[in-house]
Amino acid sequence: MIFIRRASLCCLFLVLTVSGSISAKGQVSINWDAVQKEAVELFVQYLKIDTTNPPGNEIRAANFFAELCKREGIEHKIFEPFPGRGTLWARLKGDGSQRPVVLLNHTDVVPHSQEFWTVPAFSGQIKDGFIYGRGAQDMKSVGLAQFMVMVALKRAKVPLKRDIIFLATADEEAGGLLGAGWFAKEHPELLGKAEFLFNEGGNNSVDNSGKVLAIGVGPSEKTPAWLRLTATGDPGHGSIPRPNSSVNRLLRALNKLLDYSPPIQLTPVVEQSFKALAPLMPPDLAAKYSNLREAIKDPTFARMLEADAGAKALTRNTISVTMLAGSNKVNVIPPIATAEIDTRLVPGEKLERWIAELRGVIKDDSIKIEPVLAFEANASPTDSALVKAVADVVQRRFPGAIISYPVLAGFTDCHYFRELGIHSYGFSPFVAPNRELGGGFHGNDERIGKKAFEDGVKFFYEVVERLAK
Numbered sequence: 001m002i003f004i005r006r007a008s009l010c011c012l013f014l015v016l017t018v019s020g021s022i023s024a025k026g027q028v029s030i031n032w033d034a035v036q037k038e039a040v041e042l043f044v045q046y047l048k049i050d051t052t053n054p055p056g057n058e059i060r061a062a063n064f065f066a067e068l069c070k071r072e073g074i075e076h077k078i079f080e081p082f083p084g085r086g087t088l089w090a091r092l093k094g095d096g097s098q099r100p101v102v103l104l105n106h107t108d109v110v111p112h113s114q115e116f117w118t119v120p121a122f123s124g125q126i127k128d129g130f131i132y133g134r135g136a137q138d139m140k141s142v143g144l145a146q147f148m149v150m151v152a153l154k155r156a157k158v159p160l161k162r163d164i165i166f167l168a169t170a171d172e173e174a175g176g177l178l179g180a181g182w183f184a185k186e187h188p189e190l191l192g193k194a195e196f197l198f199n200e201g202g203n204n205s206v207d208n209s210g211k212v213l214a215i216g217v218g219p220s221e222k223t224p225a226w227l228r229l230t231a232t233g234d235p236g237h238g239s240i241p242r243p244n245s246s247v248n249r250l251l252r253a254l255n256k257l258l259d260y261s262p263p264i265q266l267t268p269v270v271e272q273s274f275k276a277l278a279p280l281m282p283p284d285l286a287a288k289y290s291n292l293r294e295a296i297k298d299p300t301f302a303r304m305l306e307a308d309a310g311a312k313a314l315t316r317n318t319i320s321v322t323m324l325a326g327s328n329k330v331n332v333i334p335p336i337a338t339a340e341i342d343t344r345l346v347p348g349e350k351l352e353r354w355i356a357e358l359r360g361v362i363k364d365d366s367i368k369i370e371p372v373l374a375f376e377a378n379a380s381p382t383d384s385a386l387v388k389a390v391a392d393v394v395q396r397r398f399p400g401a402i403i404s405y406p407v408l409a410g411f412t413d414c415h416y417f418r419e420l421g422i423h424s425y426g427f428s429p430f431v432a433p434n435r436e437l438g439g440g441f442h443g444n445d446e447r448i449g450k451k452a453f454e455d456g457v458k459f460f461y462e463v464v465e466r467l468a469k
């Protein structure tokens with residue numbers, strides 16, 4: 001047995017202990033009790049850092065991880081391309097025989113309303129088996145787990161084929177342009193032609209008895225096509241109505257969109273995500289899920305499937321009217337009226353084709369339609385080495401569980417990296433029945449089960465080690 005004790009340089013951090021034995025290759029075995037205890041302590045410190053976006057102040061989180069990297073002797077860089085908006089990059093070198101894997105996490109959190117919380121939102125308080133704090137689910141828990149994976153690999157001197165790149169970015173909750181988007185554009189060289197990336201967006205399924213049914217590896221997400229509609233018309237006094245005023249034109253166009261149901265558009269990645277769930281379904285439904293393209297032709301099944309709003313969103317492009325602007329005075333007919341609509345496209349859809357479809361519905365060429373935010377909807381393969389690594393560990397850790405391929409109706413920062421050709425996946429290492437997992441994602445009393453968190457650190461380690469060793 002060897003015993004290593006590193007004294008902490010800074011009072012912020014803890015004294016670390018790693019005990020274990022040395023293998024023939026010089027690798028040190030990991031004392032998981034110590035690592036998990038340390039992970040909880042660091043997680044609590046991390047939750048105490050207020051990175052509410054807006055304004056963000058993610059430089060605080062970047063500094064937190066940078067201090068830890070210094071202590072561990074891990075190569076790292078801090079970027080602050082916009083005041084206060086910090087991003088941290090760190091790397092463990094592999095032998096270069098395989099391409100890197102990126103552990104991506106965002107450090108910003110959404111605002112909270114303290115009056116609805118039972119504990120201070122940045123206290124990191126541990127109560128009744130749960131760790132509380134804004135970001136406990138989304139996604140400081142994952143970020144800290146990823147960090148501990150890197151630390152554990154480093155300390156244990158695990159020989160790596162791939163570089164492990166830890167990337168903690170700003171601004172995801174506002175679209176990521178100042179964080180992941182900025183980094184992917186300005187510093188792709190620091191990603192070393194990475195092959196794989198882990199990010200938020202996984203989805204596991206555990207029944208009430210604790211039996212693990214499915215571990216999700218998310219290969220794709222729908223993509224936003226946020227559109228601005230601008231209508232113009234003769235302005236004038238409200239006392240003399242003008243049938244073709246800008247506001248009237250806009251309302252007619254929006255009404256047509258509200259009445260419109262975009263057709264079902266099945267894409268291979270969505271079909272596959274249903275197919276993967278078939279083994280968990282009763283026999284009649286299993287057959288339908290296994291061949292969604294055929295099954296959906298049956299109107300009864302289609303109705304049943306689409307009664308679930310989440311399932312419905314995956315099989316079609318969707319439209320939500322969300323922002324309207326007309327006159328700022330009640331008796332003035334304005335020359336311009338605008339609406340912004342949140343449309344979401346199925347993976348593989350093309351923006352130009354979609355806009356043309358909407359023009360066909362609106363049938364008013366005087367209305368301008370332009371994108372406010374849109375990017376390509378793409379997908380990563382489900383037969384990759386990353387998916388196999390997860391499957392191998394799951395088979396050992398949770399025998400009988402299936403691998404599912406959830407497609408998100410929302411979106412994460414993954415698209416910035418898929419656009420660079422990196423196979424990117426949503427993955428959560430936290431596996432527990434809902435009552436033990438916690439909750440409050442973007443809501444009140446955000447929390448995660450302490451045991452689910454501790455177990456998740458080890459599960460994530462096993463997956464990354466399997467992929468990179």
Ligand SMILES: [Zn+2]
Nearest residue numbers: 138139172200
């Ligand atoms: Zn998130």
